[in-house]
Amino acid sequence: MTDPTVRVLVYSSDAATRAAVTGALGPRPHPDAPVLEFVEVATEPMVIRTMDAGGIGLAILDGEAAPAGGMGIAKQLRDELDVCPPIVVLTGRADDRWLADWSRADAVVQHPISPFLLAEAVVGLLCRS
Numbered sequence: 001m002t003d004p005t006v007r008v009l010v011y012s013s014d015a016a017t018r019a020a021v022t023g024a025l026g027p028r029p030h031p032d033a034p035v036l037e038f039v040e041v042a043t044e045p046m047v048i049r050t051m052d053a054g055g056i057g058l059a060i061l062d063g064e065a066a067p068a069g070g071m072g073i074a075k076q077l078r079d080e081l082d083v084c085p086p087i088v089v090l091t092g093r094a095d096d097r098w099l100a101d102w103s104r105a106d107a108v109v110q111h112p113i114s115p116f117l118l119a120e121a122v123v124g125l126l127c128r129s
Contacts, residue, residue: 004034006126007055011040011047011070012062017090017113018042021060024115030123044068051077051084058125060088060118063096064111071096074103086125088118 008025012018018040028035039056041047044067050056059077061070074087089105090113091097100108107121 005037006034006057007037007039008122009039009041009047009050009056009059011042011044011060011065011073012090013042013065013067014062015042017062017064017111020113021090021118024113024118025122029119030127033123033126036122044073047073048076051081056085058086058088058122060090060122061105062090063100064090064092071099071103071105074100074105078104088121088125 010018010021022038022040025036039050041050047061051059061074063070070089074089077084077087086106088107088109089100089103091100091108091110094110097108106125109118109121
């Protein structure tokens with residue numbers, strides 16, 4: 001029997017941010033969590049195309065990405081997808097929490113990325129019943 005795998009979309013225009021996310025989580029951030037398979041994308045059109053294709057179980061979107069920020073993309077995904085997976089938004093400042101709430105993100109983690117806080121958010125979303 002193989003462990004379940006969840007495809008996780010990681011969006012940021014910054015390769016270092018994408019690497020920080022995947023490095024913080026690793027292939028399995030918790031023994032109760034599924035194995036994670038990362039799909040890294042750097043542009044808004046690729047986020048939309050990948051999400052429209054389906055098969056993504058969680059999306060992590062960088063709110064500081066440019067030219068399209070993750071909070072606006074999160075809102076668009078919530079508005080346009082019939083079935084939208086859980087979304088984690090990365091914010092630049094604690095004061096951006098209201099924007100993350102507006103985007104209808106399921107969880108918010110602030111830059112700089114804390115492996116503990118990111119793993120807690122992701123595991124919480126993937127393991128809830």
